[in-house]
Amino acid sequence: MTSIETTTLGILAIILVMTLVTLATRFGGAFLMARVPLSRRVESFINAMASSVLIAIVVPMAFAGDLGAKAALLTTAVIMVATGRSLPAIGAGFVAAALVRQFL
Structure with a gap:
């Protein structure tokens, strides 16, 4: 199991990863739903x-x-x-x- 140090750099890395995951799910969902007929x-x-x-x-x-x-x-x-x-x-x-x- 990998852990991230709770230093300023570690916290910023966690925030960056969370941001990327959120953006990927938001844009990915919109991308997929654009191809599904309603x-x-x-x-x-x-x-x-x-x-x-x-x-x-x-x-x-x-x-x-x-x-x-x-x-x-x-x-x-x-x-x-x-x-x-x-x-x-x-x-x-x-x-x-x-x-x-x-x-x-």
């Missing part, structure tokens, strides 16, 4: 994948997160259901987490 089936798959990734992030936080994380999730869900707009819901979730963590 049928209803493909569109359904993409929508399902987006939802499953979101659920994979949110569910562990709902169970293992602190009170601020739970307040953020609840607030975001309530605002999203009430308004149907994601940006205000996310903003309200950030504010709820900050307030709970500041005062509790």
Whole structure:
């Protein structure tokens, strides 16, 4: 197993590798999807994948997160259901987490 020293140069090397991997996956995905015809089936798959990734992030936080994380999730869900707009819901979730963590 290879390890990288946690010196300034080592940390910069890690950041560079992470940047390259991120760019490769982003551009690679766009490159591949440009060659796939968008049928209803493909569109359904993409929508399902987006939802499953979101659920994979949110569910562990709902169970293992602190009170601020739970307040953020609840607030975001309530605002999203009430308004149907994601940006205000996310903003309200950030504010709820900050307030709970500041005062509790």
